[in-house]
Amino acid sequence: MTALTHLEVCIDNIESLHAAQQGGATRIELCSSLSLGGLTPSVGFMRQAARLSSVPVYAMIRPRQGDFLFSGEDMEIMLADIHAAKQIGLQGVVIGVLNTAGKVDHDQLAALMQAADGLGVTFHRAIDQCVNVYEALDMVMAAGCERVLSSGLQATALDGAETLAEMVRYCDNRLSIMAGAGVTADNAADILVQTGVKELHLSGKTTRASLMEHIAASAHMGDASVDDFAIPVTSAEKIAAVLQAVKTIR
Template sequence: MSYQLEICANSVQSVINAEKAGAQRVELCDNLWEGGTTPSAATIKLAKEKTKIAIYVLVRPRGGDFVYSDLEFEIIKEDIRICKELGVEGIVSGVLNADGTVDKARTKILVELSRPLPFTFHRAFDVAAEPFQALEDIIDCGAVRILTSGQKNSAIEGIELLKEIQEKAAGRIIIMPGGGINESNISKLQSIGCQEFHMSGKKAQKSMAKPGHVNMNSSKDIPENIIFTSDIGTIRSVIEKIDVDS
């Protein structure tokens, strides 16, 4: 069985590290503290120039929920156009309605706009009101995969739902577990039949700058002297585990 590992890369350096580690693909984003937002055009451009790994771009205009205003939806569409111009290999996005159902009308527009690039419906799925109906709606929209933690904080916590979704998908769409995946739990997730996995493999580095006395963010829960980068060793350890178990 062939497995693929996608790395949630939050910088050009993280993309470089993911490629060096042997990952098959990255989901390029920004602002991990907010669950990921759209990276800058410069980040996408330089990631493409400096690596050959497949780059899927997360298109999400802000943190928070996945219910978007007309203006935010226009931003999403324009970002997809820019991503295509920059030569990326895939788009990651998705839209919900206020009641937690998949916004099929808008998601279909995004899928069509992304073509011929493959479209991944992101972890908006994990806050959808009814996962099995969401599964059918996303399939109907034409997405090629769903990134999900099984509607829990981690894929291991959500493994039972992931197994059910994988079975109900029945090959019609790729179910890609993501959230807290590492070398110690990847085998359990392989056992439910999934073949693609998503992880950040991030490692904290202390900033070289001397900590200031002013916090640039209103939330004191976000340490401003820590920088996260996808780590080559962490990613390789998971790839080696997959290779051993496959």
Template sequence: MFQNKKIEIACFNLESALIAQNAGADRVELCADMSVGGTTPSIEIIQQARENLNIDLYVMIRLRGGNFVYSEAEFEQIKSEIETIKKLGVNGFVFGILKDDNTINIEQNKVLVELAKPFPCTFHRAFDEVSDLKKALEDVIFCGFSTILTSGTFPNVMEGKEVLKQLVKQANNRIEIMPGGGLRSTNISELDEMVNTNWYHSSAITDGSEIASPEEIVQLKKKLLS
């Protein structure tokens, strides 16, 4: 069982991505602008990350901070970004679009998942804003995503652990539920015992900076696999 447990590190710069790889992370989620929870990184940073990483590289596609409802013009820009970044040798995409009423925007997400093919897509923490979790989970599966990144709708994974457990149960291996949000080496063992999923997500930032801590990544892996 244990060999299936993996760690994705959210990296807001190239330095963190390299630290993540060297410390044993299984995948990097590359973003920019930590202050708003992540946006699309620049083409240059993606290229540099790809040249320097042997592990999987997923890229966040998010034009701005704020809500996850996009105008038609913004939606066209998102499509254009996916088409451009697809050519850079990445391994997957991370995005999520909602409607005004905080339901999953099935039409737009489906178009983007289709556009991203053959690369898998993670529905990011926009999921934590939805009003009806059970329906949202089915909608995200219907759109063709391979993973949902969620804290269980709470500010952090430990508060959301009951919800995460329910989501894993409902998903029933049709989609990967990846807990993320306040995940640390100090709580990953307890969370995994309760939720028991394959992928876990952390920024591994422990000092208030924007740089991942190599020690924290090593400990995350160690606790998860022990």
């Protein structure tokens, strides 16, 4: 069994930053659009998080939804966003780039790592879409990333626990494997025990009602199935419950 050393919480609004810290998060993954898997946060959001956070903040560097096959223009955007994160004073970035064959794109990763020099770097769940996860891990380690976020190639980290355990053994102390996807207070302890990971990643999402007094029921900002007056936010209680659930693991 392995004790938890980091509980990373992914957020996409400033309200959630306060809740995540209140709940006991030890690191923040800063995103926009968590409903799309997380995209790059705005410069203003980065700056506000850097000012207000008492724990390290890593910015997601992902310019669009969808796959992780990025064009030259996408790369220019990502390099500029990494530069912004560095200038603002964030502690790290979160990246992931693949080629058409489902392998880590060596040249793109090298360019992003060079831009991120001086920052911590997490390689995100693009690893779960690789054709050979161990070859991918070798490339990520050779590039100098400090951790990989993975669900063990499955829909949830609990489903992928066996593969996560193999990844932990394969990387040993050369790279931290952080388990994410579907992590809750109900399964966090099982994930730690079954995998040997030392870091967990979750959003702890809930919703709160809008504070608007006037509700415009007919007009929608986007998809009509999405309630514009239910605000997705991190639950401090859900984050604290995960920490409570794993506190006895040594």
